[in-house]
Amino acid sequence: xxxxxxxxxxxxxxxxxxxxxxxxxxxxxxxxxxxxxxxxxxxxxxxxxxxxxxxxxxxxxxxxxxxxxxxxxxxxxxxxxxxxxxxxxxxxxxxxxxxxxxxxxxxxxxxxxxxxxxxxxxxxxxxxxxxxxxxxxxxxxxxxxxxxxxxxxxxxxxxxxxxxxxxxxxxxxxxxxxxxxxxxxxxxxxxxxxxxxxxxxxx
Amino acid sequence: xxxxxxxxxxxxxxxxxxxxxxxxxxxxxxxxxxxxxxxxxxxxxxxxxxxxxxxxxxxxxxxxxxxxxxxxxxxxxxxxxxxxxxxxxxxxxxxxxxxxxxxxxxxxxxxxxxxxxxxxxxxxxxxxxxxxxxxxxxxxxxxxxxxxxxxxxxxxxxxxxxxxxxxxxxxxxxxxxxxxxxxxxxxxxxxxxxxxxxxxxxx
DNA sequence: AATGAGCTGGACTATTGAGTCCATTTTTCG
DNA sequence: CGAAAAATGGACTCAATAGTCCAGCTCATT
Numbered sequence: 199x200x201x202x203x204x205x206x207x208x209x210x211x212x213x214x215x216x217x218x219x220x221x222x223x224x225x226x227x228x229x230x231x232x233x234x235x236x237x238x239x240x241x242x243x244x245x246x247x248x249x250x251x252x253x254x255x256x257x258x259x260x261x262x263x264x265x266x267x268x269x270x271x272x273x274x275x276x277x278x279x280x281x282x283x284x285x286x287x288x289x290x291x292x293x294x295x296x297x298x299x300x301x302x303x304x305x306x307x308x309x310x311x312x313x314x315x316x317x318x319x320x321x322x323x324x325x326x327x328x329x330x331x332x333x334x335x336x337x338x339x340x341x342x343x344x345x346x347x348x349x350x351x352x353x354x355x356x357x358x359x360x361x362x363x364x365x366x367x368x369x370x371x372x373x374x375x376x377x378x379x380x381x382x383x384x385x386x387x388x389x390x391x392x393x394x395x396x397x398x399x400x401x
Numbered sequence: 402x403x404x405x406x407x408x409x410x411x412x413x414x415x416x417x418x419x420x421x422x423x424x425x426x427x428x429x430x431x432x433x434x435x436x437x438x439x440x441x442x443x444x445x446x447x448x449x450x451x452x453x454x455x456x457x458x459x460x461x462x463x464x465x466x467x468x469x470x471x472x473x474x475x476x477x478x479x480x481x482x483x484x485x486x487x488x489x490x491x492x493x494x495x496x497x498x499x500x501x502x503x504x505x506x507x508x509x510x511x512x513x514x515x516x517x518x519x520x521x522x523x524x525x526x527x528x529x530x531x532x533x534x535x536x537x538x539x540x541x542x543x544x545x546x547x548x549x550x551x552x553x554x555x556x557x558x559x560x561x562x563x564x565x566x567x568x569x570x571x572x573x574x575x576x577x578x579x580x581x582x583x584x585x586x587x588x589x590x591x592x593x594x595x596x597x598x599x600x601x602x603x604x
Numbered sequence: 605a606a607t608g609a610g611c612t613g614g615a616c617t618a619t620t621g622a623g624t625c626c627a628t629t630t631t632t633c634g
Numbered sequence: 635c636g637a638a639a640a641a642t643g644g645a646c647t648c649a650a651t652a653g654t655c656c657a658g659c660t661c662a663t664t
Binding site: 225228305308311319326330350356360362364365368371372374386389393396397398 | 429510566
């Protein structure tokens with residue numbers, strides 16, 4: 199989202215955004231603008247031409263990702279058995295949390311939270327809040343259909359999301375390395391869905 | 402843990418540590434040393450006499466708390482019914498996460514993670530890791546006693562901790578305000594324990 | 605070819621904050 | 635009491651970094 203709309207090179211805007219996400223995500227928000235410029239293969243002035251300040255650059259990074267975050271969280275297609283749908287939810291959430299992109303985005307937002315509370319809130323709404331809401335809607339619907347017996351869908355959604363994400367999110371923030379292999383993701387999502395069914399099944 | 406051991410005033414050491422925890426916890430790690438000095442009612446030079454640098458001061462804050470964190474996570478006394486013990490675990494974990502002290506400690510550690518990975522790791526071990534381990538031990542033991550049917554205690558412990566903590570930890574880091582009333586804590590802990598029993602009960 | 609918008613690179617300013625210095629005062633303790 | 639240790643406070647140095655400036659360069663369009 200360049201500030202000046204003339205012959206500005208859109209490809210450069212992207213390159214800057216990518217480089218900034220990379221640099222700020224790994225090195226922290228205090229990483230210098232010069233390094234971003236170097237990484238993007240662009241002069242510092244150009245960054246300031248495209249985005250007006252470091253804060254706006256950070257905002258642009260998060261804004262771009264925020265749109266992508268909510269996308270995969272669409273309610274999964276109604277399956278025969280809700281357990282499959284739950285596992286699908288779990289898989290998507292775990293991937294969001296474990297992938298480097300989701301990680302660095304969260305780290306950035308947490309670091310920025312003190313100075314840019316609105317940004318932190320927007321991220322919270324788009325990520326954690328939206329995922330819980332969609333999940334709660336699904337649980338409500340399945341309960342109405344008689345396939346689950348969930349009395350408090352919001353709480354249950356929080357429980358399930360917590361089971362799946364577990365300690366992984368905070369470990370990522372603390373830089374404690376963790377496996378993100380697809381098999382692990384699949385296993386955790388499946389098992390969480392299975393246990394959730396026992397906890398909230400109709401039997 | 403003053404660096405120079407002469408006639409140094411221990412009370413001042415504490416005052417500095419308290420002020421630093423307060424200032425750095427609320428304002429972020431970039432809060433200036435001058436403000437800490439002001440808040441502690443002490444000259445800046447005195448801080449440097451007691452702790453050699455800002456990094457060491459941060460370390461001292463975290464080290465002090467790390468010892469306190471693990472303390473309440475002692476295995477609860479064996480109850481008649483494991484559900485009560487689980488609820489107790491949940492209550493303690495939630496309190497750690499929701500109290501301002503635990504919050505600011507986590508925030509500080511996350512912010513410092515880039516520059517002081519060893520500190521982040523120590524915090525991770527003392528907090529999240531220890532709590533899961535103790536919980537897993539408890540589950541193992543209850544399974545041996547025939548009161549639970551947990552096949553993978555580590556995973557189950559992670560599930561339970563995740564249910565209880567849920568979205569609250571990340572919300573705290575993002576500065577999205579949340580209730581920490583005792584009734585809420587109690588209700589969540591009880592319900593999580595109840596659902597966990599259904600998911601992992603012997604029946 | 606000429607134009608002009610955007611880009612480069614590197615020097616420059618201004619600010620902020622860690623850590624030091626030091627002359628003076630206060631506290632501790634033999 | 636008197637000396638040594640510690641604390642004060644305020645000025646100081648030094649490094650890092652956001653953001654600006656500018657002279658010369660690139661390149662698409664006409």
